[in-house]
Amino acid sequence: MSTHYGAIAFTDAVVDVQREHGSDGFYGRKRVQGRAAPGTDALTDDEREYLADRDGFYLASVSETGWPYVQFRGGPTGFLRVVDEHTIGWADFRGNLQYITTGNVSGDDRVALIVLDYAQRRRLKIFGHARVVTVTDDPALVKSFADPDYAADVERAVLVTVEAFDWNCQQHITPRYSAAELEPHLAPLRQQLADLRAENARLREGLEGGEPHAR
Ligand SMILES: Cc1cc2nc3c(=O)[nH]c(=O)nc-3n(C[C@H](O)[C@H](O)[C@H](O)COP(=O)(O)O)c2cc1C
Numbered sequence: 098m099s100t101h102y103g104a105i106a107f108t109d110a111v112v113d114v115q116r117e118h119g120s121d122g123f124y125g126r127k128r129v130q131g132r133a134a135p136g137t138d139a140l141t142d143d144e145r146e147y148l149a150d151r152d153g154f155y156l157a158s159v160s161e162t163g164w165p166y167v168q169f170r171g172g173p174t175g176f177l178r179v180v181d182e183h184t185i186g187w188a189d190f191r192g193n194l195q196y197i198t199t200g201n202v203s204g205d206d207r208v209a210l211i212v213l214d215y216a217q218r219r220r221l222k223i224f225g226h227a228r229v230v231t232v233t234d235d236p237a238l239v240k241s242f243a244d245p246d247y248a249a250d251v252e253r254a255v256l257v258t259v260e261a262f263d264w265n266c267q268q269h270i271t272p273r274y275s276a277a278e279l280e281p282h283l284a285p286l287r288q289q290l291a292d293l294r295a296e297n298a299r300l301r302e303g304l305e306g307g308e309p310h311a312r
Contacts, residue, residue: 098263099138099261099262099263101136101137101138101260101261102138102224102261102262102263103124104261105224105260105261106224106263107124112124112125137183137258137259137260137261138259138260138261138262139182139183140179140182140183140185140259140262141182144179144221144262145179147212147214147219147221148177148178148179148185148212148221149175149177149178149179150174150175150214151174151175151177151212151214152171152172152173152174152175152176152275153169153170153171153172154169154170154177154210154211154212154213155167155168155169155170155210155211155212155213156168156169156170156198156208156209156210157208157209157210157211158197158198158201158202158205158207158208158227159201159205159207160197160200160201160204160205161201161204161205166197166198166201168197168198170187170189172187172188172190172244172247172249173244173246173247174277175244176188176242176244176247177212178242180256183258183259184256184257184258184259185223185225185256185257185259186242186254186255186256186257187242187254187255188239188242188243188244188249188251188253188254189229189251189252189253189254189255190249190250190251190252191249191250191251191252198255199229199253202227202228202229202255203229206226206227206228207224207225207226207227208224208225208226208227208257209222209223209224209225210222210223210225210257211223213270215270215271215272215273215274216272216273216274216275216278218267218270218272219264219265219267219270220264220265220270221262221263221264221265222262222263222264222265223257223259223261223262224259224260224261224262225257225258225259225260226257226258226260227255227256227257228255228256228257228258229253229254229255230253230254230255230256231252231253232251232252232253235254238254239251239253239254241254242254
């Protein structure tokens with residue numbers, strides 16, 4: 098965990114609770130007092146590779162009345178792009194026309210993402226500032242985020258300037274696998290089952306048509 102992540106996440110109220118539970122000493126090193134935390138966290142190859150392999154994530158924004166709002170964003174694997182070491186972005190698809198996230202970030206650009214890999218039981222949490230880019234603003238940029246092989250109407254791109262990130266532990270993540278992840282394991286089993294069925298049918302035919310077995 099970076100000190101910058103601690104500076105954002107470990108507010109006074111959080112530190113009070115840590116103190117109650119005796120973890121403030123451990124985490125204190127990760128908290129730079131006030132908002133004067135140095136720089137922002139740069140994404141490394143580890144985060145870049147991890148994010149490029151994902152097909153969804155959860156995105157939290159803050160409403161103008163202070164309510165947190167979480168929405169799932171999904172797409173083809175790799176739709177979440179690392180633009181550079183401080184920027185990630187994705188194509189935002191036309192959905193239920195509620196535009197809650199878009200409205201929220203127009204007032205307060207702070208967002209949080211949690212990006213899970215259920216199969217490998219990994220999770221990455223990101224704090225950042227979101228910027229919505231519409232087709233009218235920059236058609237080329239929005240198009241550059243679209244995947245022509247994926248059937249979705251791209252309404253806008255969302256760019257997030259990453260402030261800080263932190264990898265979480267694996268605890269309590271139930272391993273889950275997508276259909277695509279399971280397919281390489283299921284295909285040979287399916288073939289084996291077909292072969293066994295065919296062999297079984299041949300053996301049955303032989304039994305029914307052949308001589309009864311001697312006892
Ligand atoms: C026809 C249609 C209906 C949808 N209905 C819902 C819904 O009832 N609840 C929901 O959370 N998402 C729904 N979605 C998905 C959201 O529209 C999508 O996740 C969108 O990005 C939400 O953005 P927002 O949460 O920023 O408003 C629907 C999508 C489509 C295409």
